[in-house]
Amino acid sequence: MCRWGCALPNTTYMCKWCGTRYCKECLKGDFTGEMKEATKCRVCNQGRCQGQRVEYVPRPKQEEDDKNKKRSMSAPSRSKSAKSAKSTKSPKSAKSKSPGKSAKKSGKKKKK
Numbered sequence: 001m002c003r004w005g006c007a008l009p010n011t012t013y014m015c016k017w018c019g020t021r022y023c024k025e026c027l028k029g030d031f032t033g034e035m036k037e038a039t040k041c042r043v044c045n046q047g048r049c050q051g052q053r054v055e056y057v058p059r060p061k062q063e064e065d066d067k068n069k070k071r072s073m074s075a076p077s078r079s080k081s082a083k084s085a086k087s088t089k090s091p092k093s094a095k096s097k098s099p100g101k102s103a104k105k106s107g108k109k110k111k112k
Contacts, residue, residue, distance in 0.1 A: 002055075004028035018044040018050030048053070 002012050014021050020043045022029025027038060035042045039074035063094035 002026065002028075012055040013047040013064065014051045014054050015041045015044065015046070017041060017046040017049055019051075020044070021054060024050070033069065 001007055001009055002023040002025070004026055005028070006023055008025045012021055013024050018041060020030050020041060022031075022035060022042070024038050027035040029042065029079050030034065031042045033042070039049065040047050048085050104111045
């Protein structure tokens with residue numbers, strides 16, 4: 001929840017030009033009234049003013065690790081047969097070429 005009253009969390013940003021804090025969703029901030037656009041600062045009138053996100057609490061690493069473990073256990077793992085099928089394919093360079101002729105190469109041509 002932002003400090004100006006909207007229900008959405010983590011929407012408070014800071015103007016990268018003047019440092020004024022504002023909510024990107026409800027367009028209210030450290031000024032009187034509301035912003036006309038989310039991309040133009042109400043105080044300094046600069047365009048593209050969205051700076052870094054402030055006033056949010058990142059999740060602790062422990063919670064993120066627990067979620068990742070749960071996902072990895074529930075997700076089916078790849079079978080070894082899928083990996084072996086990839087390794088049995090021959091690379092393009094292993095194809096037989098006529099001796100004496102070089103393969104076409106893309107890129108800049110060298111000056112002679």
